[in-house]
Amino acid sequence: MTNKSFSEQICEVCRIEAKNKKILDVCCGSKMFHFDKKNPNVIFMDIRDFEDILCDGRKLEIHPDIIADFRNIPFNDNTFNLVIFDPPHLLKVGQNSWLCKKYGKLSETWPTDIKKGFDECMRVLKLNGTLIFKWSTREITLKKILDVIKTHPIIFHKNNNTFFLVFFKQAIR
Numbered sequence: 001m002t003n004k005s006f007s008e009q010i011c012e013v014c015r016i017e018a019k020n021k022k023i024l025d026v027c028c029g030s031k032m033f034h035f036d037k038k039n040p041n042v043i044f045m046d047i048r049d050f051e052d053i054l055c056d057g058r059k060l061e062i063h064p065d066i067i068a069d070f071r072n073i074p075f076n077d078n079t080f081n082l083v084i085f086d087p088p089h090l091l092k093v094g095q096n097s098w099l100c101k102k103y104g105k106l107s108e109t110w111p112t113d114i115k116k117g118f119d120e121c122m123r124v125l126k127l128n129g130t131l132i133f134k135w136s137t138r139e140i141t142l143k144k145i146l147d148v149i150k151t152h153p154i155i156f157h158k159n160n161n162t163f164f165l166v167f168f169k170q171a172i173r
């Protein structure tokens with residue numbers, strides 16, 4: 001018999017899972033970023049486990065290692081060397097569209113959600129660790145996102161509508 005709450009027990013399972021894993025992909029989706037979709041250094045996280053056939057016949061497979069919400073990441077502070085954050089970036093997309101199936105959808109509370117997700121990513125990142133945050137500006141500009149997270153990246157790269165932002169966690173002086 002254990003006196004621990006259910007969420008404490010989940011955290012304990014996650015801590016065991018995190019042992020020896022250096023990288024957390026918070027919104028892994030179908031793992032398109034990854035050369036090795038079974039990389040043993042990575043914990044793949046997403047809010048859903050999902051499969052479907054898209055309108056062009058492609059199979060969509062979202063099978064994370066853990067199902068969790070980026071607004072409440074179930075890992076201890078200072079756990080990972082690298083965190084990857086690629087949240088949904090569309091608000092106006094239809095619920096049954098292929099874009100929504102593949103990339104998810106923001107809700108009306110997106111500023112609070114993205115801020116919470118960014119802060120959670122930084123919390124689970126080790127000191128001197130790196131966060132890679134991808135943002136596509138099809139509907140929401142980069143300026144709005146930087147205003148929301150109230151932090152600037154150390155470097156960024158832009159390709160069409162897509163920004164890759166790199167943040168570095170340093171000690172607060």
Ligand SMILES: C[S@@+](CC[C@H](N)C(=O)[O-])C[C@H]1O[C@@H](n2cnc3c(N)ncnc32)[C@H](O)[C@@H]1O
Binds near residue numbers: 029048
């Ligand atoms: C832009 S897609 C990520 C695509 C991914 N990088 C890839 O390479 O396939 C965003 C993902 O975030 C997930 N997501 C949406 N809300 C979330 C939340 N609150 N917590 C964790 N994942 C979430 C969606 O299910 C979706 O798979």
